[in-house]
Amino acid sequence: MTGISKERQELASSDLPLEAVVTPLPMRGGEVLVRSLEALKRFVAKEPLRRIHECVFGVLALESEPIDPRL
Secondary structure, three states, rough: OOOOOOOOHHHOOOOOOOOOOOOOOOOHHHHHHHHHHHHHHHHOOOOOHHHHHHHHHHHHHOOOOOOOOOO
């Protein structure tokens, strides 16, 4: 867990070749969730929460009803 090993430091120092596979499933919200893919990429890249929220709020703004300018 710390990246230090007395017996096998070469293994502790090596990168693990990980791969993620996303299988689409039918669900409500379809296209909106696809638009949030950028937020997921930023989350995985451990970007600041503010950067993730930018994407999420952007999608919400696109999906919201137009604001009546008379209000």
